[in-house]
Amino acid sequence: MPESPAASPSSQATVWPAVIVGAGPAGLAAAACLKRRGVNALLLEREPNLAATWRRHSDTLQLHTDKAHSALPYLHFPATTGRYPSRDQVVVYLETYARRLRLSPQFGTEVRRVVREEGGVWRVQTNRGEYRARHLVLATGNAATPVMPEWPGLEQFVGTVMHSSRWRSGLAFRGAQVLVIGAGNSGHEIALALQRCGAKVTWSVRGPVNVIPRDPLGLPLLSVALALDWLPARLRDALTFPLRWWLCRDLPRHGLRLLPFGPFQQIEQTGRVPIIDTGIVCAVLSGAVRVVGDVAGFGARQVKLASGETLDIDAVILATGYRPAAPYTRALAATADVHACGYRVAATGMLHAIAGEARQIAALIARQERLTRLSPP
Structure with missing residues (x-):
């Protein structure tokens, strides 16, 4: 997937409903679920392409969890995929997922600092500019x-x-x-x-x-x-x-x-x-x-x-x-109003847990966005 263009200066001056940090499986799932609920999210990825972590895995890697329980929301693994998808099959699946669900990560954008402003808005400072959002979703994962x-x-x-x-x-x-x-x-x-x-x-x-x-x-x-x-x-x-x-x-x-x-x-x-x-x-x-x-x-x-x-x-x-990719991740993940996706180790498998977490996060943000629109100025 080609690199997406950087957000325009005018968009950096606006307040996004949500900024998602990380475009791996967790970030893609969160973006897809938010999009289905009508919430516009900015998806940031520090690497130059999708599935960068998966591309670096060994040639022989296979998922430990079966494909029937490892798909992200709204898209199953292809029927031709074996019970336990290989590394390359996971990479192709994630690329297909972004394309089919029309997700456009902003690649080459590394988040360096996150600050909470008065009024509850997050200021996200990156190597490509600064963005502001009402909701912050951390999806960089533990294995970075x-x-x-x-x-x-x-x-x-x-x-x-x-x-x-x-x-x-x-x-x-x-x-x-x-x-x-x-x-x-x-x-x-x-x-x-x-x-x-x-x-x-x-x-x-x-x-x-x-x-x-x-x-x-x-x-x-x-x-x-x-x-x-x-x-x-x-x-x-x-x-x-x-x-x-x-x-x-x-x-x-x-x-x-x-x-x-x-x-x-x-x-x-x-x-x-x-x-x-x-x-x-x-x-x-x-x-x-x-x-x-x-x-x-x-x-x-x-x-x-x-x-x-x-x-x-x-x-x-x-x-x-x-360990987690960004030094701010662990501190922010413990903050009550920050949404973390893809960090919890679950007996039901990481990808299965991500799918459930993404749906829950999207439902919560969409509900809060509706309340924001209904609240008097």
Whole structure:
């Protein structure tokens, strides 16, 4: 999609009903829902194109949630898409979504500061000018800026060190000794991809985890999560325990410790998604992927573990997560009159949660806009 033109100076002097920061899935969904309710929103995106974060993901990435439960409002995934859409299919879907719903993000516009004026109007300062709006929707997401931990001796390591944000495939690592650091879904998927490409893989997992099947009893995981969503997390974990036990019962003997509570409580208590198994359990149990504990430091070609063991390593992949893109995001997200979309970690899946949040935000803003129009000057 070509870059949209910058808003005119006259539009920058006016007060928009809403400004949406971020044109990823959350921003697009919020803009579409507002448009359906007759609310004109300015959609700002710092990158030069749509789906920039998705384009940077690895070649082998697939959604963990099935397409039937991952579509944004008003547009389903194509029937030809498999149950779990690939990275490229998600990118095409988001481009199609913006085109079909006639959304026009203003690309190359980075929000640098947001100030609340007297009278409740937001002043949004960007690299391309200043905009004012009655409503502010934050949709930049939690996975924008890579987290790069530091360890003693890391600067001495002569092998490859790469954050998962730069990861594309394991083909370049065939035959190499590779350490993957990080117990999230990115970490286990990269470890599995490396092993399948012929690398000798060690996976550093610092603490205990939960592992759940992607297709329990042949059903998409999200179907099960939605069916149980009305129950307390503790009861959901109790009901699904036999299935998890069957999958994970031998993992502790292979170095992968399990949390003392289940995945639903994990999401509620820590805001972290459990590991969704796409083959890593078999790889760990077979010894194809070796699990070790925390990293303590580095040498020239070695990695020192907290256990005292030393590994000879050629490359390190840091699946160590992300933080929000803008420094103002966390503070503003806690403000009562700011609408945040796409930050909540939910057992029902991020895209499914975004669709619901976008509808709720649009309904609230549209209602407040109607009240503003009806209020006497």
